[in-house]
Every structure is written in C-alpha cells, then in structure tokens.
Amino acid sequence: MSSQRLTASVSNYGGLGSFGAHGLKPEAIRNVIREIKALTTKPFAMNLWVSMEDEGAVASTEEAFHRSLSPLAKHIESVGGATPSYHPYEPIRFEDQVQVLLDEGISVFSFIYGIPSKQILDEFRHQGIVLIGTATTVDEAIALEQAGVDVIAASGFEAGGHRGSFLQPSEDSLTGTMALVPQVVDAVRLPVVAAGGIGDARGIVAAFALGAEGVQMGTAFLACEESGANTLHRKALLSGQARQTALTRGFTGRLARGIKNRLLDELNQNNIEILPYPLQRALVRHLSIPAEKAGRPELLPLWSGQSANLARCTHVRALLDTLVKEISEIGGAVQSWSAHRQLEEAQE
Template sequence: MWQDTAVSRKLGLRYPIVQGPFGGGLSSVDLLAAVSEAGGLGSFGVHHLEPAQIRDLDATIRARTNKPYALNLWVSNHDQGGLSLTPEVFAAGIERFRPYYEELGVEPPPMPARYGQSFDEQVEAVLEARPPAFSFVFGIPSPRILEECRRRGIVTIGAITTVDEAVAMEAAGVDLIVATGFEAGGHRVSFLAPAEDSLTGSFALIPTVADRVKTPVIAAGGIADGRGIAAALTLGAQGVQIGTAFLACRQSSASTPHRRMLFDERNRYTALTRVFSGRLARGIRNRFLEEMSASGVPPFPYPIQNWFTGSFRKAAGAQDRPDLMSLWAGQAAPLMRHHDATALFAELVRDASARLGPRAG
C-alpha cells in the first residue's frame, strides 16, 4: 500500500503525512493531536519558546496523545548583527515603525534584554523531553546533539532546500530529510547558500534529492491534496509534509483574520519577502509588505526585524487588520477546501488512496 513507506515505518505512522511545524505561536496542541491521532505526524514549532515552556508543552502533548509527534527548532536562530542594537539604532527602529504603532493604538515597546531564544538552551530542553521526533530547520545540529538523539531514541528530521544541503544532512547522519520546494509558505529554511539563491521548485528538487541521497525524503512545498501526495511519491519521496492546508484549519493557532485570508481569493498572490522577520519567507501580499518593500529601507537582521514587527502584528490580528499582519501561505493555498484538520486528513488519505491504489512504498 502507498502508506507503507520508509518514512511511515521509521516514525511508526499509519500514513506518511507530516503536519508542517509552525513557529511564532501558530502551532497548537489541538492541531498536533488531531493529525497524530489520525495516523500522521503532528508537529509543533517551539523556536519561540523558553526551555521551561518547551518542557511544559511536551507534558501537555503527552497528556493529549500517545501517538508519534515532533518538536521543531531553528538551529540558526540569528543572523549577523541580529543579537543586539545600540540604543541609538533601537530608537531609530522605533521611529521606523511608529506610524503602525500609532495606527493600531499600540505603545512602542521598551528595548529588550534579548530579541530571541538560545538554541543551545532550547535543544537541551528538547533532549530532556525526549519527543518521538525532533525536526529542525536552518541548519544541522552538532554531532553531539544528533548522537544524543540516537541514544535517546529520538528520530531526527532535517529540512533542506538544495541538493548540497541534502548531501550535508545525510553525511551528518540525520534520519529523514524534508525537501522543501520554493512553493512552500513561511520561511525559506536554506543554510548553505542565501535563500534567494536556493529557490528550486518541488518538481525539480524532490527527484534530484531522492536520486542523490539514500536517506528517505519527505516532500514539502505546494502539496495540499491527494494529487500532490501522489505526485511527490511518484517523484521519489517516501512521505509528504503539508503546511498551509493545516494552518488554515480551526485547530491551528493562526488568528481568525489569517485563517480567513487563507481562503480569500487573494491567497493566490503570494510573495517572498524579508520585511516581516528579516529572513526570506512566503506570505500573502498585503499593505505592510508592499509599503516596506517600496520604502527601500533594508530590514533589520533576524530576529530583530521579527521582534519589531511582532510588537504590533499581534495587535493587528486582534483588531482584524490583516493588512498589517504576516500572512504566511504557500502557493497551493487556492487548492484548500477544509477548515477542520480531521476532515482534511481523511480527505488527503481518500484522495491519495484513489490515485495510488495498492502502490508499494
């Protein structure tokens, strides 16, 4: 059967379908549990959480499901110059975004002690929690961390955007590789070359990577229905990762305006941009994206840009202002039909089964 693949066997899944991990508070235990209980791999992006929060989250997940799941971290969690600002540059940043603070009625935030979390601290919390799977983006963890995962029985899943990255991932001994085409929503997770130089589409990336490495490949980017699953497996993948379609479901922690926009006809107008976080990411075009792009002012490095925009994006969501939010979405958003994760998963299985039949994995 099509669902019996190296990916499903390695992870102990009924179906080789992975829910994409969403960072920045978009993941939810409800969504993870719905996917895992349905026979796939639910995921939770924890790169924005402190170590204690990661440990508490893992306990909450285990109380909801005894099925396999993954916690996800960003290996590289800051770019050059992204750890600190002088008071003068910080003040200039506040002025840059002041029109949005004023429009939303938000008080500009004070200068923080730090702009993001420490991967080294976070990964120790993940190792301590010992989830069934640990997935990661923006790089490869150290040999010590990967060895600790093997010792503790944690399956490792690394994301790549190029063949070179896939080769490096395999050489490091990672268990499964997520090949992410440029159609995918959210951040481009490149780590060996600039993201702008790593924009291979799924139809070219999946078979090229599958031919080059022996590590089982999970296809991601542009997959939202059974046709995408069938195509990915035919191209040599052993599983699929689906993000935007699950993000649009009521169980995710995406805000109401974000989920509404994912079903709006404007969902077909996406762009790759650095204006929201400082790293290249795909989202629906909106006013903030257009204004910041037209300004010609380069964004701050990650995570500083993300901190500044995050200080008013949440207020924009609460005020139903999608024009000032980061509306992450992949190019397959127009294909989405389901608002419920359980119904979506069931339809994915039905559609894929109808197209693939008793195909061997």
C-alpha cells in the same frame, strides 16, 4: 502558528504532528511537550531552528531599532498599539532548547537552518529519537546525510513560512519542489519527505511520483480550526486573497513566504531597513498583536505557501480523511487507465 491541539490532532488522525518551538524559551517548550502528550499518545515531532539569530543581532543598536520602527509606527498608532521602546536583545540558546527535548523524551526531532553538532545528534540517536533535517538545496541534503540524520525534508520554494537555507543565502536557494525532490532523491540514500506547495491529494501523489516517501504539509493545516493562526489569518487563507503570495524578509528578518498584503508590500520596498533575525520579528509583533485585535489583516504577517488557495477543509480530521479518499481515487483512476492500456495493447 503551531498549537498543541493541531500537533496532537494530526498525530491522532494518522499523520505525524509537528510543533515549531524555535521562538520559545526552554521552560515553555517543556510545558508544550507535556501539553501535547496530554492530548495524544501517538508520536509527534518537535521542531527547532539550529541557527537562532542572524549576524549583527547582538550588536544591533537603538538607532537601527528606530530606523526599522519608522515605517511601522503610523500603523501601530492606527491600530491603537503602544509605541515600542528599544530593549537590548536577549538570545535564547539552541543548546538549552535541545536539552528540554532530550529531558522530556520525544519521538521525532526535526530542524531547519543548519545541522546540530555531532554531540547533539549523538544524544538524540542514543535515545532512539528519529532525526529529520531540512534541505532547501541538493548540497544541503548531502550535508545532512553525511551528518547522519534519518530522514530529509526537501523544501521547495513554494512552501509557506521561512526558507531554512544554511549553506547559501535563502535568495540563492529557491528551487521549486518539482525540481528539488527528484534531485535530492537521486543524491541521497535516505528517505525524502517532500515539502512546499503540496495542498491536496494531487500534490501528494505527484510527490510520491518524484520519489518522495512522505510529504510535509504546512499551509493546508494552517487553515484548520485547530491551528494557532488567528481568525483573520485563517479567513485570508481560505479566501481568493491567498492566490498571491510573496517572499519577504520584512516580517522577521529572514526570508519567508506570506500572502501578499499591504504590510508585505511596504516592507519589501527597497528603502526599508530590516533588522536582523529575530529582532525584526519582535518589532513586527508590536504591530501584529494590536492589528489582530483591531481586525486589520492588511497589517498582519499572513504566513502562507503557494498552495493556500487549494485549502478547503477547516478541521484536521476532515482534511486527512479527504486526502486519504482522494489519493485512493487518483490511485484507482491510474490503475484503471493502465488496465485499459494493457487491454488495448493486447487487442492490437
């Protein structure tokens, strides 16, 4: 869903754009970094997943592939897709992806699903690259601080996309942003960035009140014209349909949040066999690519956080301008309320 244009636009208009590169081969990451640099001179972040595959991915069999294909097969046929055949899994190595980030020179490296080795973290530190680790629990935040990262992104379970949990299963790491952020702020000395469910200025102001020093917003930017989301996806985000989201392993094999639709509901049924990450993700692409061409959003993974229904802006610049304006309006309202209280107290 990341796009070079989205990343560069966010950085150009005052935010820190971030590109999620976990699914890309090293050479593709190199091209992406160069393309972003051609669009902005401002700092931006590259994001990777430390854990690249689930247990069992390498050993997963052709029989398992066919069992997981069976609930999708009729849909693939209905949108005119070709029936996929089994190919053994070819892993991409995290270490090779990391090497490209180091070679190309970036400003910020952010990551989820774990903590890179000390050697890797040292290499980034040596180059002066800011390190942002993602925590879905207080224990993960403490582990990230002990590993020496610079900033912690505390991700509440309202967030769109994947739960990047790494100490406990994702299902046991479902604290909401409102509860998670102040606990992380209390547990670590590092700056904390709040993520998950922040869809407008009210959410940003609330996150700062919880002790965060920044916010990470995904879903609101996904709805922007510059994002890599397809038109059907963006339309769904801006429609009332986005009021209902749910968690599923069905889209990729790992727990993630998307808009509730037919595909999500079907893959969440108990009798459905889901392949380990990233095999399920590759399988579902055999449906999502032709389903998009056929204009069938009910058969697409429509990634979204719980705040999608707050998303109104359709361009990055307009979104950032609105956020800044509304934050200062809220700030102004708080100041005049507090001045009013002081006056009342003085008159008593």
